[in-house]
Amino acid sequence: MTGITWGFKSLARQPLRTALSLAGIAVAAAMLLDMVMLSGGIDKSFSDLLLRRGFQMRLTPKGTLPFDTEATMAGASGIVAALRRDPAVAAAGAVLGTSLYGRTGDSLVTLFGYGIEPEAQSLYQLTAGLDLTPADTGGVLLSEPAARLLGASVGDTVTLVGRLDPQVVTAAVGRSLVVRGMVRWIYDYRGQPSVGTVLPVMQRLARQATDRASLILVKAGDDAAVPALADRVRRQFPQVEVNSVADLVAHFRERLVYFRQLSYILGSMSLVVTVLLIATLLTITVNERLGEIATLRAIGVSRATVVGQVFAEGTALTVVGAALGILLGLVTARRLDAILTSFPGLPAAFSFFVPRADTLTFAALVLLGTGALAGLYPAWLASRAPIAATLRAEAT
Amino acid sequence: MTAPPLLALELRKDYPMNGETVHALRGVSLRVDRGDYVAIAGPSGSGKSTLLQLLGGIDTPSAGTVEILGTRLDTLSDGELTRLRLTRLGFIFQRFHLLPVLTARENVELPMAEAGVRRGERHARARELLDYVGLGHRTGHRATQLSGGEMQRVAIARALANRPAVLLADEPTGELDAATGQGILALFQRLNADGTTLVVVTHDDRLAAEAGRVVHMLDGVIRD
Numbered sequence: 001m002t003g004i005t006w007g008f009k010s011l012a013r014q015p016l017r018t019a020l021s022l023a024g025i026a027v028a029a030a031m032l033l034d035m036v037m038l039s040g041g042i043d044k045s046f047s048d049l050l051l052r053r054g055f056q057m058r059l060t061p062k063g064t065l066p067f068d069t070e071a072t073m074a075g076a077s078g079i080v081a082a083l084r085r086d087p088a089v090a091a092a093g094a095v096l097g098t099s100l101y102g103r104t105g106d107s108l109v110t111l112f113g114y115g116i117e118p119e120a121q122s123l124y125q126l127t128a129g130l131d132l133t134p135a136d137t138g139g140v141l142l143s144e145p146a147a148r149l150l151g152a153s154v155g156d157t158v159t160l161v162g163r164l165d166p167q168v169v170t171a172a173v174g175r176s177l178v179v180r181g182m183v184r185w186i187y188d189y190r191g192q193p194s195v196g197t198v199l200p201v202m203q204r205l206a207r208q209a210t211d212r213a214s215l216i217l218v219k220a221g222d223d224a225a226v227p228a229l230a231d232r233v234r235r236q237f238p239q240v241e242v243n244s245v246a247d248l249v250a251h252f253r254e255r256l257v258y259f260r261q262l263s264y265i266l267g268s269m270s271l272v273v274t275v276l277l278i279a280t281l282l283t284i285t286v287n288e289r290l291g292e293i294a295t296l297r298a299i300g301v302s303r304a305t306v307v308g309q310v311f312a313e314g315t316a317l318t319v320v321g322a323a324l325g326i327l328l329g330l331v332t333a334r335r336l337d338a339i340l341t342s343f344p345g346l347p348a349a350f351s352f353f354v355p356r357a358d359t360l361t362f363a364a365l366v367l368l369g370t371g372a373l374a375g376l377y378p379a380w381l382a383s384r385a386p387i388a389a390t391l392r393a394e395a396t
Numbered sequence: 397m398t399a400p401p402l403l404a405l406e407l408r409k410d411y412p413m414n415g416e417t418v419h420a421l422r423g424v425s426l427r428v429d430r431g432d433y434v435a436i437a438g439p440s441g442s443g444k445s446t447l448l449q450l451l452g453g454i455d456t457p458s459a460g461t462v463e464i465l466g467t468r469l470d471t472l473s474d475g476e477l478t479r480l481r482l483t484r485l486g487f488i489f490q491r492f493h494l495l496p497v498l499t500a501r502e503n504v505e506l507p508m509a510e511a512g513v514r515r516g517e518r519h520a521r522a523r524e525l526l527d528y529v530g531l532g533h534r535t536g537h538r539a540t541q542l543s544g545g546e547m548q549r550v551a552i553a554r555a556l557a558n559r560p561a562v563l564l565a566d567e568p569t570g571e572l573d574a575a576t577g578q579g580i581l582a583l584f585q586r587l588n589a590d591g592t593t594l595v596v597v598t599h600d601d602r603l604a605a606e607a608g609r610v611v612h613m614l615d616g617v618i619r620d
Contacts, residue, residue: 009497295493298454299554300482301510302475388455392445394491 008316010285010309021281022321028274029325033363034333034353035267039260041354046252049349050245052186053122055091056226057218058248059233060241065251066215067097067187073240076213080117082236083218088229090221093120094199094213098206102150102195103159103174109149112194113160114185115202115213122186122217124196129154129181137201140177143185146193154179160195162205173205190341190348216240259352271370274321278314278374286310286378293382294390303383310379311372318371322364329363330355399466401561401593402428402451407460409446409616420446421457422616428562428595433588435607436597443616444597445566451595452485452564453477465561482511486555488565492547494539500526500550501535507557518557525553529583545576552583556592563587565596569603581606 011018050058059079061071073079076094083092096115101108114123118132124141132139140158142150152158155178162173177197185194197205203212218233220226226244234242243251253260286293293306333353340352409421421443428434436444449455451462453469462469464484469477481487494503501522508518526535529549539547548568555563565584569577581603588594588608596603604610612619 013497291493292495295487295489296495296506297478298452298481298489299487299507300478300480300485300558301506302478305510388446388449391449391454391489394493 008312010289011313011316014285017281018317021277021317022324024277025274025317025321026324026328028270028277029322029363029367030329030332031270032267032274032367033326033329033360034336035263035270036359036363036366037329037333037353037355039263039267040356040359041352042256042259043249043253044354044356045351047245047249049186049347050248052349053219055122055217055219056223056245057220057230057233058243059216059218059237060214060243062239062241064241065243065248070098070214072096072212072214073216075211076216077211079216079237079240083216083233086229086232088220088222088225088232089218091120091217091219093117093122093217095121095123095215095217096199096202096206096212097214098202099163100195100205101161101163102146102193103161104150108161109193111146111149111160112188112192113202113205114194114196115199115206116196117199120217120219122219124183124185127182127184129179132180132196132198134198136180136198138178139180139197141181141183141196142179143183143188143192143194145191146195147179147182149193152179154181158195160197160205162207173207175201175205177201184349186349187347189344189346192348271366274318274367274370275374278317278371279377281317282310282314282375282378283381285313286382290382290385290390291394293385294387294394297385297387298391306382307379310382311375314371314375314378315368318367318374322367322371325367326360326363398430399463400427400429401432401465402426402595403463404447404451405461405463407447407450407462408458409443409450409455410458420616421450423460424613424616424618425460426451426611426618428593430561430593431588431591433584433594433606433608434596435604435610436595436613437599437601437604437610438613439599442613444613446616447613448564448566448595448597452487453481454487482507483558484561486558486560486563488548488551488555488563488568490567490570492539492544492551492571494542494547494550494554496538496540499536499538500531500542500546500553503539503550504553504557507554511558513558521557522553525556526550528556529553530579543576544572545579548572548576548580549583552580552587556587562593562595565594565598567598567600568596569598569600577602 058066060066061073064071080092080094083089094117098113100111100113102111119134132141147153150158157176157178159174159176188194220229230242230244337351337353341348341350404426407421407424410417410419424447438444450457464480504522504525505518523535526532529552531546531549534546569580584594585606598604
């Protein structure tokens, strides 16, 4: 039996108050965890998303980011060919993104089309059927939402129609294609109906000149070579925008800076709430037990033991509250993530809240530090309780 | 010649109250030898509890000195004084002051744990002490589950835990009914007979009458 054990047992003396305090700490800890996950999760998730298939660089029309506008680059095949000759490049491929329609009976449904080079693609994962081959000008890949809209599955034939331009007199280009496979497009927002064909087919559907592309993806053989390669490509093709994943993450971070600020503010507030909760509870309990503390000091219990007892209570509250808070934080993060990623224009595979070991460790350490900080004043109060005066007051 | 367990010389204690200085003790000297059983008697406000607190090193005198086994308390640091209280003195309070969340055995073990006594040894000693005070059958009960007399017996066992040189008791029967108080008196007699040095503050005439020596206090001084 030590003063620290006494501290732990003391928490059970007021079970309702302890439970309410734990609930408060858990909520504050959950908020802190969510905010820590949010502050680092956006970058991590975006970076992971971009590197999903190992392509570390994106070339886009000057002044744009991938699929930010409908602008396209001229001379895409020449750029791709030049890139493929670079010994530092492991793969390179062009992509065209465009709106188009799918015919279902007498009506048209709006789709998004990707023109890809199957030998160097980083946009999808095959979920059923077969992938396209570079020479497959009669095949198409569908996302689940597109398949539902078109009522098609693997092996069916679908008709895609290029975008209708009211200023162009000629009829829109139509093309019947066989569904080769079902895919999950990595950058699609939730429910986006997307289709993919080899690049020349999509260029014709989009009425684009045959050598235009929205995006060129580049995979370097060595991650360490990416900065030098990016510099070289910038000099070689000054007419295009060259971004490494790190550059894109930086752009993205600038755009979502308010999320980070929000996370800092709310995270700080949750820490303050935690400190106030623990400090208030401990101060109340110390004041209630001044007589006991004076007795302990009188019978020879050291200040260090008394301080340890108060810190033990604070630590016990923090540890249990933090454990509950981490569970609660993970649950609320999933819910919040589902809400935020349903915003239009955000890839469904993107995540705002990314639970990582280092994030959890950081949040747990910050909370423990907070618990210790919160115990400082009550511990000081306990260690400085005047023994004789307190015992006199207790006796009257 | 060995130093007495307790020696107080010319103790004075003043403290402010409502803007005035109260002279709680006005030059008190007291010597307690090994095996003594001293009762400090007197009416409320006579300074007897203040004297006990000074003797026990839980308050500091305005003037004068206290020696425990030859060690002057005013020469000790706070840590050393705390250690001396732990190992050389035993305290018994009017209101028992047990820790309510702990069992009788845990309450008795607390000072031993603080003194660094090993778990097995303190378990055995706590049981032995609780047997001694007649509570061997209540070791696992929490303080809140005990009667007033039982709580005071546990407090006595706690005070004896580290084999103190002197046992200091402040109105130990003040919260007890007559019959229960009588049991505590008998226990004190037995303690003294077994060699324990006792200093008891009381306004209970029966308790004072049991002591080997009675010191009467009035207005902060010893009258006889």
